[in-house]
Amino acid sequence: MQLSDLLNHTSEWLKGTGPNSEIVISSRIRLARNLAGVPFPHWANATQGAELLRLVAEAVSHSDMLKKTTFFKLEQMDSVDKQFLVERHLMSIEHAQKTEEKALLIDNDEMISIMVNEEDHLRIQLMQSGFNLFEAWNIINRIDDQLSSTLHYAYLPDFGYLTACPTNTGTGMRGSVMLHLPALVMSRQIERVLAAIAKLSFTTRGLYGEGTQASGNFFQISNQVSLGHSENEIIENINGLIRQIIEQEAQAREVLLAKSREVLEDRINRSLGTLKSARIITSQETIELLSMVRLGSDLGMIKDIDRRTINELFITTLPAHLQKLENKKLSSQERDLKRAELIRKKLTFL
């Protein structure tokens, strides 16, 4: 597989299907794993880092669940390609920096990705559309078992899986759910909801993970605690919280519809109008407007544009995607023009 093959392909997590997909974009499980006796990536030298890459590539070749995957070394990759992978949520921003001895493994469906030599030796990630953490866990658990039959994981019976940072020790698991909560934001209830989430020791992040401001009404919620609970318990806990948030967002949407339907219709249709007619548009504005259009589609106010088309636009209008589509470097001003053109094409000629 070539990176450019991904351009004509919808990532698993963008399909807009799966349980509760009117509110939940995607579910993700990530496992942090390290090998015994090899220094963690930040503390390893180049030889140790290279040897680790070799061991992982070898283990991957023995796993039948990872048959249809491609191994990319990041060192030779140009910055647009790296940002492209970050935009598709296949790797972290941290992984795109200081790329010596770093690699990324992805499968053809973009469901599985493995970052090698990020903060930990392995960061295995599994993405699913909609509210689907248990399904993600079932798949990633089997991949993890297959890898652990050839790799010697760093593990102690009392501390569990050993990670570079003690905040990930134990199960090494982080479950995240990406939610679209425009009604809670518009009705100014979101602060209360986020405060409650923080009290329950869950974290909220924006569209791009770690430390990002939430934009376009997207919120990613994940567990903080990884030790002292089983993987199933951790998922149950996240699921319980997510179910409550889904219910609150659904209620807020009903209240908005009942009390201010015209205002809502106006905002949604103006957003669509701007997207269809703009000649210059930034990605920030695009995200905000697409969020409203997505809400319109979810509420049945916009009938001729499906969720998948909107989801794809969220990603294809990002800077690196535009440059890959055009197959050349574009300045910020050039991108704003190209972005508007792409959106017009997608939304006008359906």
Added chain:
Amino acid sequence: MLCDICGKNPATVHLTEIIDDQMKELHLCEECAHDKSEAMEQQFGLSDLLAGLSEFGKSSKDEALINLKCPSCQLSYADFKKLGRLGCSECYNTFRKYLTPLLRKIHGSSQHIGKSPLNIKPARSSSPKKRDPLADARLKLVQAIEKEEFEEAAKLRDQIKALEAKANKA
């Protein structure tokens, strides 16, 4: 790496923002990051915990602890405090005493419940590499001070000094 805002303190907090269509990385010291956003409070958990737990003073115990090194990867407790990351899986055995309460603070527990690898090999390497006598002596010193065996501690301290002198010459 220094803080992007004040340019004085080391950057320990790394954020991403989308500003004018560009994904931008911000590297901030904790102080400036605190100022930047109250909402980021959660991110500071770990270094606050580390600072709170160690309370480095002038007592000999703290000095011994700060010099304690993992025999396998040479990371010291001081390195861990600075980086917030351990050096290798063996560090968990080396710093076990200090990690156990830290893990309890972070996770509310220090006992793993959950899956285990199919192919378990203990983190302690089965064929120990040539141990580092200096690291071993430092570990023993911490243990001696904890058990309040001060005569033993004094002996070990002399031993460490001698070993350090030898290491410096080499």
